Amino acid sequence: MTRYFFHTSDGTREYDDVGVDLADDTAARREAARFGGGLLQDNPDIVQNEHGLRINVVDEAGSLTFAILITALDPRWETEKA
């Protein structure tokens, strides 16, 4: 078991100082996705933030294991770029 910490930024930053013990990175990724799903269910508008919702999953040593990004893409922006 490894302890993972799930820090979020969705306009404001929330620092997870408790963490959750999980089997491995795969389990942590699932947990992060479920957590993000829960946050979205509470407040679907967070996808409209400038940078959407970002969940940084960090190990006990403080290094980033991976991040999950949930954001809405503006189709006009896609067109301009093309």
Place this chain on the structure above:
Amino acid sequence: MQPKPALRGLDIFLRKLLSHSLLSTDDQAAIAALPHSRRHFDANDYILREGDRSDVCPILGSGFAYRQKATEEGGRQIVALKIPGDALDFQSMYVRTIDHNLQALTPVDLTIVALSDFEKLVRSRPAIARAVIVDILIEASIGREWLLNLGRRNALARLAHLLCEMHYRLLDTRADGLDLRDVPMTQEQLADLLGLTPVHINRTLKELERRGAIARHGRGVRIGDIAALRALANFSDTYLHRNNHAG
């Protein structure tokens, strides 16, 4: 009157029944005289298992317990929380097979009464039979409120609602209501109860603390401001039927 230590479980059970039903002193004496034994379980021990049959009704004298069901993949849902004074298996008087698991949340002391003795009591004393039914109905009402809580309230209101409910249910049998320092519920257990991830539970506890609704000491939780907690949960205690017998 000084209660005998051996009767503690039946005393608190009686107090619980009297919180929603009127019973004559004669009926009360009949309950206090129920033959019983006592058993202790440690935290996490199974008290009842799905698929079993039971011929006893355990009554929770002290500690907390929960009913849970799990999917084949191991996803667990806590479907009811039982507090001191609660009878844990009235339903086996009426249905044959236990349809869920019952586990100790904390170390628990149980007062065990044979269902045959309960059956004799409800057959000969209509007011007690009625109180048993009211008790079962209130548990069903709490279940309906939990469905709403899990299905439609956001994390903050959901957790606030659970804490309000525990507070008011505990007030029926003790003066000070909720002090979760006696209920060491882990993030994981709260997550299994509220259908949220443990991380989300932790974040929500922090938010409740920031708003002054709760106070935390390490793992323990205490009500900080019940009015604030009620407002966050939009809590009404109607479904608990706490003044059922008041006119």
